Amino acid sequence: QVHLVESGGGLVQAGGSLRLACAASGGAFNTYAMGWFRLVSGKEREFVATISWSSGSTYYADSAKGRFTISRDNAKNTVYLQMNSLKPEDTAIYYCAADLFGRGVINEDAYEYWGQGTQVTVSS
Numbered sequence: 304q305v306h307l308v309e310s311g312g313g314l315v316q317a318g319g320s321l322r323l324a325c326a327a328s329g330g331a332f333n334t335y336a337m338g339w340f341r342l343v344s345g346k347e348r349e350f351v352a353t354i355s356w357s358s359g360s361t362y363y364a365d366s367a368k369g370r371f372t373i374s375r376d377n378a379k380n381t382v383y384l385q386m387n388s389l390k391p392e393d394t395a396i397y398y399c400a401a402d403l404f405g406r407g408v409i410n411e412d413a414y415e416y417w418g419q420g421t422q423v424t425v426s427s
Contacts, residue, residue: 304329304330305327305328305329305330305335305401305403305415306327306328306329306416307325307327307399307401307417307418307419308325308326309323309324309325309397309398309399309418309420309421310323310421311323311324311421312397312421312423313422313423313424314424314425314426315389315423315424315425315426316425317389317390317391317425317426317427318388318389319389319425320385320386320387320388320389321386321389321423322383322385322386323383323384323386323397323399323421323423324381324383325337325339325381325383325384325399326379326380326381327381327382327401328380330401330403330416332377332380332401333356333377334403334405335356335401335403335405336353336354336355336356336401336402336405336406336407337353337373337375337382337399337400337401337402338350338352338353338354338399338400338401338402338407338409338411338414339351339352339353339373339382339384339397339398339399340397340398340400340411341393341395341396341398341423342395342396342398342420343392343394343395344395348398348411349364350409350410350411351363351366351367351371351384351397352367352371352373352384353373353402353407353408353409354373354374354375354382354407355405355407356377356405358374360407361373362407362409364409366392370386370387370388370389371384371385371386371387372384372385372387373385382399384397384399386423389423389425390425391425391426391427392425393423393425394423394425395422395423396420396421396422396423397420397421397423398417398419398420399417399418400414400415400416400418401414401415401416401417402415403415403416
């Protein structure tokens, strides 16, 4: 059983930055691909970014490219999402997820474990 706990969300003004963290426990973190997704009110949950087990491969949604950076520290069992130049439309609940088979894809069905989410609110 893999347990994921997100942190780092909060309220920030447009143009500001936040760094989300997701701490994992209960599994072989250094073998998983990890992803970040977000749920905007009134919409379906959407893919944000993913990173391979070795950090050798990352992929971003178009909305995140150039502004967000996903990274991981396997020694700390933690994955991060650095978010810069935040916009009001980035307001959402952000979830991290673990892909135990290391596929690192954008389809949320490929992720077996999910955190509880952390709220990010960007004011204009």
